[in-house]
Amino acid sequence: MSDDDGMLLNFTMSDEPNVAISKRATVTSGTWKERRMMKMKLEGKEPKKRSNGKDDGSNRRNKRRDVAVDDLEMTNDAKATWESFSGESGASDNQKGKQKKDGPSNVIPAHISSQVVTSLFTSNRKIDTLKNINQKNEDEETNPSNAPLIADDFESSGVSDILVKHLHEKLKIDKPTSIQKLVLPQLLSNNNEDLFIHAQTGSGKTLAFLLPILSRILNMKTRVDRKSGCFAIIIIPTRELAQQIYQVLISLTGCCHYLVPCLLIGGESKKSEKARLRKGCNFIIGTPGRVLDHFQNTESVKTQLGKSLRYLLFDEGDKLMELGFEETLSQILSLIHSIPIDTSAFPSLPSRIVNILSSATTKGDVTKLGNVALKNYKMISNGKMDNNALTSVPDQLVQSITIVPPKLRLVTLGAYLDSLCKKHKQQKTKDASHVSRTIIFLSCADNVDFHYEVFSSSDSHHGNLVGDSVRILTKGNTIFPSVDPEINPDVICYKLHGSLTQQMRTSTLQHFSKESETVAGKHLIMFCTDVASRGLDLPQVGTVIELDPPFAVEDHLHRIGRTARAGKSGESLLFLLPGEEEGYMEYIKPYHPKGWKMLNYTDDILKPTFQNAAVSRNDKSKARNSDEWDINATTWHLNLERRLLEDNYMKELAVKAYISHTRAYATHISKEKKFFNIKFVHLGHLAKSFGLRERPRTMGFQTAKHEEAESKKAKRENPKNKMFRLAREAQKQSFSEFNY
Ligand SMILES: Nc1ncnc2c1ncn2[C@@H]1O[C@H](COP(=O)(O)OP(=O)(O)OP(=O)(O)O)[C@@H](O)[C@H]1O
Numbered sequence: 001m002s003d004d005d006g007m008l009l010n011f012t013m014s015d016e017p018n019v020a021i022s023k024r025a026t027v028t029s030g031t032w033k034e035r036r037m038m039k040m041k042l043e044g045k046e047p048k049k050r051s052n053g054k055d056d057g058s059n060r061r062n063k064r065r066d067v068a069v070d071d072l073e074m075t076n077d078a079k080a081t082w083e084s085f086s087g088e089s090g091a092s093d094n095q096k097g098k099q100k101k102d103g104p105s106n107v108i109p110a111h112i113s114s115q116v117v118t119s120l121f122t123s124n125r126k127i128d129t130l131k132n133i134n135q136k137n138e139d140e141e142t143n144p145s146n147a148p149l150i151a152d153d154f155e156s157s158g159v160s161d162i163l164v165k166h167l168h169e170k171l172k173i174d175k176p177t178s179i180q181k182l183v184l185p186q187l188l189s190n191n192n193e194d195l196f197i198h199a200q201t202g203s204g205k206t207l208a209f210l211l212p213i214l215s216r217i218l219n220m221k222t223r224v225d226r227k228s229g230c231f232a233i234i235i236i237p238t239r240e241l242a243q244q245i246y247q248v249l250i251s252l253t254g255c256c257h258y259l260v261p262c263l264l265i266g267g268e269s270k271k272s273e274k275a276r277l278r279k280g281c282n283f284i285i286g287t288p289g290r291v292l293d294h295f296q297n298t299e300s301v302k303t304q305l306g307k308s309l310r311y312l313l314f315d316e317g318d319k320l321m322e323l324g325f326e327e328t329l330s331q332i333l334s335l336i337h338s339i340p341i342d343t344s345a346f347p348s349l350p351s352r353i354v355n356i357l358s359s360a361t362t363k364g365d366v367t368k369l370g371n372v373a374l375k376n377y378k379m380i381s382n383g384k385m386d387n388n389a390l391t392s393v394p395d396q397l398v399q400s401i402t403i404v405p406p407k408l409r410l411v412t413l414g415a416y417l418d419s420l421c422k423k424h425k426q427q428k429t430k431d432a433s434h435v436s437r438t439i440i441f442l443s444c445a446d447n448v449d450f451h452y453e454v455f456s457s458s459d460s461h462h463g464n465l466v467g468d469s470v471r472i473l474t475k476g477n478t479i480f481p482s483v484d485p486e487i488n489p490d491v492i493c494y495k496l497h498g499s500l501t502q503q504m505r506t507s508t509l510q511h512f513s514k515e516s517e518t519v520a521g522k523h524l525i526m527f528c529t530d531v532a533s534r535g536l537d538l539p540q541v542g543t544v545i546e547l548d549p550p551f552a553v554e555d556h557l558h559r560i561g562r563t564a565r566a567g568k569s570g571e572s573l574l575f576l577l578p579g580e581e582e583g584y585m586e587y588i589k590p591y592h593p594k595g596w597k598m599l600n601y602t603d604d605i606l607k608p609t610f611q612n613a614a615v616s617r618n619d620k621s622k623a624r625n626s627d628e629w630d631i632n633a634t635t636w637h638l639n640l641e642r643r644l645l646e647d648n649y650m651k652e653l654a655v656k657a658y659i660s661h662t663r664a665y666a667t668h669i670s671k672e673k674k675f676f677n678i679k680f681v682h683l684g685h686l687a688k689s690f691g692l693r694e695r696p697r698t699m700g701f702q703t704a705k706h707e708e709a710e711s712k713k714a715k716r717e718n719p720k721n722k723m724f725r726l727a728r729e730a731q732k733q734s735f736s737e738f739n740y
Contacts, residue, residue, distance in 0.1 A: 024280070092621035096386050120407050120634055120637055121630055123685075124578070125579055129585070129598070132591055135595050136398070136594060136595035142395045142396050144392045144395065144396040144565075145394050146199075146200050146202045148204075148210075149177065152168065153175060154176055154211070155182075158184065158185065158215065159188075159211055160214070162218055162255050163214060163218060166255035170251070179200075179203045179204060179382045183380055184211065187212035187213065187216075190350075194378070195355075196356075196379045197209060197359075200389065201393075201557065201560075202394060203382065206315070206358075206359070207248070210252060213311050216348070217259065226281055229280075229304040230262075230282060230309055232283050233336075235320065236286070236320075237315075238287070240506075240509055244287045249261040260280070261282065261284075262276050264286030264291055268535065270290075277294065277298050277300050278298075288329060292331055292335075306339045306341065307342045310436055311356065312354070312355050313355075313358065314358070316534050316535055318359045319359070341353070360558065360561060393594075395593075397571070398569075399560065399571075399592055400574070400596060400598070401576060401577050402575055402576070402598070403581075404577070404578075404601045407686075407728055409686075409689040410631050410637070410640070410689040412601050413547055413575075414544065415606050415610060416610075419609055420543060435521070435523075435524065436543075437512070437524045437526070437538065437540055437543075438523065438541070439543070440526065440527050440528070441529070441559045442528070442547055442548050443664040444497075446659075448529055450653045450656070450657035452471075452495035453650060453653055456473060457471070458478055460475075461474045462493075466507045467504050469494060470493070471506065472491075472518070473489040473492070474489070474490050475487070475488050479643075485616060490523055493510050493525050496528040496529070496532050509536075509538075513538050530555055533558045533559045534558050541562050541570065542569075543563065543572065545572070546559055548665075550573070551583065551664075552669045553591065553672070556591075587672070610633045611635070617639060618639040619642060641691050655692065659696060661686075666678050
C-alpha cells in the first residue's frame, strides 16, 4: 500500500488523475463551520471572519490553531508525499514543471486512496468540568493508611515465636498492619467465629489470616507432617492470585518445612496435582472449579479432611460471586460439611470449620456468599463502614484524573508514558539499576493485544524475551518512546490477559515481578485486563493507568490498589471521556477522601512531551523538526495510522480491539450505565484512537459472508434483544478472561 495514504485531511479525493483539488474537494467531517471554512479554503476563497461578540478570544485562537494544524498537516504530509509520488510515478517533465509552478497541493495523483483523515484536534466534545470537585490538598501531610504500625509487634498478638523470628529474619516483617492487629487475636482465640475481613488494598490481609492459622498449628503439642492432613483450604478467583498465595505459604513454611502447601489451579496438569495430593499436604490453595473437581474425583483428598480440616477461606469473596461461582462454592461447601469432624487428633484446633471471607470491597453478592459460607459471621474492618460498606483508597495514593476526547486517548497515553520514562531516566541518574513499574488496565484481551503491539513492536525495534508476551525495546522506535528514536528506550513491555496460555501468564508475571539482570535499570510497562486487578502483589508498582474505565467502582479500587501497597507511595491516573463520563467523578468521590488532581490533557500531558520534540515520520520522508506540540502529536498519530495501512496484521488487531472494546463497554453495571453508555460515545472518534480512520463497519472490513450472516441476524433480531445479546457475549468474554 502506498505511503501516501492518509495524508489528506477532512476531504475525500477523486480517483481521476490530475483533478484539481479546488474543483473536487468535498469536506466530510468536523462541524459545519469548520467544513465550510475548509471547503472555501480548498476552493481558494478566504472565509470571512465573523464574531458573534460572545467569544472571549480563546475560542478564536483555538479555532485558528485547529485550522492551522490542518493546513500544516496537509502542507507537510500531503505535499511531501504528493511530491514524492510525482517523482516515483515518472510524471512527464511538463507535468512536473506544472506541478512546481502551481504548487503540489493543486494536483492529486491517481492512486491516492479516498481515505478521510480527521484531525486530532478538531470537533472534539467540550469538557464540562471546569473545577475539580475533589481537589487534593497538596499541603496536607498524609500518613500511609495501609502501613505496618510502628508502635506494635507480633509477639504481643500471640503469633508463634518461631514464626515471629522467621518473619523478622527472612521476610523482614516486624510490625503488624492495622487489619492484622485486629484479625490476629480473633483467630488466635477460642471464639472460632466465622469472619469477614474487610480492609484497604495492600493492607496485608493475606498474612492477617495465614499467620494465626499457622501459629495455631505450630503451637500444638502434637507433631505434624504432610501426612497429618489438610488444615486449611483457600479458594481464590484467579490462578495468578492462587499462585501468589501459594508462594506466600511456601515462604512462611520456610521455618517449618514439614508443613506442605498444595496448589490446584486450572491450566495445570491434573495428574501431577493428584500425585501431590496423594503424597499429602497441609494447605490446599486453588481456584473453585479445580478444587471441586479434585474433591469429586480424587479419593485421597476426602480421606484427609475429616480429622484435620478446620479453616475454609474465600479470598476476594465478592469476585468469586461476581464470576458466578455460587453453585460451585455451594457444592464444595456441602461436600466439606458432609464429612464428620473428628476433633480427637488435634484438640487444640477449633472444634468446627471456621469460614473466613476476605476482600477490600463488598457488594450485594458477597452477602450472598456470606449466606452460603458464613454463619453469624463477625465483620472485621479497618475502614470506614456504613451502609455501603465503603473502603477508601490508601491515603498515600496520589490519584489523578484526565478528561480526554476519544480521538486523543492513544496519543495522550503515549505522551503520559513518555513522561513516566523521562521520570525513570531521572531516577536512574541516582541509581543505575533502578526499576520502574507501570500497569495499564484495558477493557478486554483484544484491546491489550493491540496496545501491546502499538507500543512495543514499532518497526521491529524490539526483542522477544518470554514467548511473545514480554518485549525489550531497542533504539529506533518511532512510536515508543514517542519522541526521540535515537535514545535507548530502557523499556520492557508486557501483556497479560486470560486468553494467553497459563504458562505464558505465569512466566510473564514472574518476569515482571522478579529482580534480575535483564530488568535492572528498565521501565517495565504491563498492558493487562482486570485479570491483574485482584489481589496481585507486584513489587514497587509506581503507577497504575486506567485507560479504559473500570466496569464497576470495586474494580477501580482493586486496579489502583496494585500501587501504594503496605505503606509505599504510588500514583494512578484515570482516563475519562468528555460528557457523561465526567459524572463518574462525583460517584467515586466517597472512595477518595484525600481528593485527586485534575490533569489537563493538553497542558499537562501532550505539551510537555511533544513541545520541541521533533517527532520523526516513520516513512521515507525527512523528520519534521517542528517545535509545535500539536504538529508533533499529529505526526506521532499519523505514524501509527500509516502502520495500520501498511500492515494488515496491525489493522486486524486494531479492528478487533475496537469491536471488542465497544462490546465490553456495554457491560458496565446498570448502576453505572448513566456514565458509561455506548450511545454517548462518538464511535468514529473512538476508532481514531485505535489508529483507524473510519469505524470498522464502514471500512468494508467484514467479509461478504459475515456481513450477510450479520444482516440476516439483524433482520430477525429486534434492537433490544441485540443489545442484550451483545452485552451477554461481552460479559462471557470478560469472564473467560479468567479461564479457570
Ligand atoms: N506487617 C507487614 N509489614 C510489612 N509488609 C507487610 C506486612 N503484612 C503484609 N505486608 C506486605 O504487604 C503487601 C500486601 O499484602 P497483601 O497482598 O496481603 O495485601 P491485601 O490486603 O491482600 O491486598 P489486596 O486487597 O490488594 O489483595 C505484601 O507485599 C506483603 O508482603
